[in-house]
Amino acid sequence: MQTSPVILTALILSILSLTTPAAAQEWEQYIYIDDGFSVLFPSTPEIENFTWTSEVRYELPARTYLATKGQERYSATVVDYRSLEQKGIERAQGCPAGAETCIGGNGSPSPSTGAGYWKMDSRGAMTFAVKKLLTRPGVTISDLSFQFVSVVSSYAVHLVNADQSRTYASVSMHENRLYIFEATVPENGPAPLLFQTSGGFVDEKGQGIRYLDYYVNGVHGLRQSPRPGYRAGGVNFGTPLPDSVRSPTAP
Secondary structure (H helix, E strand, O other), X not given: OOOOHHHHHHHHHHHHHHHOHHHHHHOEEEEEOOOOXXXXXXXXXXXXXXXXXXXXXXXXEEEEEEEEEOOEEEEEEEEEOOOHHHHHHHHHHOOOOOOHHHHOOOOOOOOOXXXXXXXXXXXXXXHHHHHHHHOOOOOEEEEEXXXXXXXXXXXXXXXXXXXXXXXXEEEEXXXXXXXXXXXXXXXXXXXXXXXXXXXXXXXOOOOEEEEOOOEOHHHHHOOOOOOOOEEEOOEEEOOOOOOOOOOOOOO
């Protein structure tokens, strides 16, 4: 039986409170309703706004939250892909006649690619983010795996940096926003389990969301299928998939 991130985080906090009270008290949950996520940080993070250039060269608004603790660095980066469809339409309208690489869909907007390849860009956003992590100067890949964050499809990336420090990253996409959670610790430091297990998504009230079946942004975020049912604030919203089509291992 798998332990949920929420339960695991609670257990770690409980252990810390019993063994090292000061260490536990340093960590605090930060909820960012406007950016749709929550996470534990060891101190109040600094916030930086910047522009993210996507794989198909769209410029998108982005924000990084960064906190440090000694030699440890913790960050959450959010890239807003929600304007991508309109940007794709505008690009396609300005394309020269027959410019397939600009328009998409063999010279005309396609349901699969979207005008200006915006759907392709959105569906490839997580892979593009992972590639950016893996191609940092001097890094070595320690592990790369598929995972779920609150039952949202994601990737876990572990890197050894040039100075032998370790970076543990999680890349997710939820409701057309890209999330990159990163923790970097010294070579001999413990894995940042508290930070790793605390990241999640929140609704407009700041309540944590946990889906009742697997969520994939390329399908559910683009509304090609309805969002799976989910639980927030102790209440179920939406309808889970019927048992006949649900994975037998889904929570």
